[in-house]
Amino acid sequence: MKCKSIVVAGMFLFAFSFAASNAKADNLCSLSVSNSYPLVGQSFSYGVDITVIPYNGPRVGPWYIPAPFTVVFHGSKNGVDDIPPGGETYPATFNAGHSDLTGYYNPGGYSGTYLRYALIYDEYGNLYCTTNTVAVVLQ
Helix, strand or coil: CHHHHHHHHHHHHHHHHHHHHHHHHHCCEEEEECCCCCCCCCEEEEEEEECCCCCCCCCCCCCCCCCCEEEEEEEEECCEECCCCCCEEEEEEECCEEEEEEEEECCCCCCEEEEEEEEEECCCCCEEEECCCEEEEEC
16 A cells, blocks of 8 residues: 555656646746736837756857847737737847837727737747747727
8 A cells, every 4th residue: 555655656746847847948938018908009018038048068159048039929819819820020039038029009999808929939940938928908
């Protein structure tokens, strides 16, 4: 009976550590929005935070940072995909750390709940991380 409990506990620990290691990848970047409820005529911005993981491969210099990063948005409006499957690439690249992505506003006439998340790609076009989802409600 004691052996069965140890096996079950071991399986639980393995499953928990496996889930935690997969969740770690999502912690490399995050998305935020400056104003979740912009009124007509108000602007808002998205904030992207990118964390660099240690690199153990060949060194290009004193350290290696896979930058610049490209941000590609995906999401939906009122539960229906409103961005093409390939996503919508923000027209600038970013280094690690926090960046504000500006140029968004509520022009009116587009009311709905917009959910957005981003895929972050490194300088070689490899998927680096996926952000959380944020909501913007336009009236």
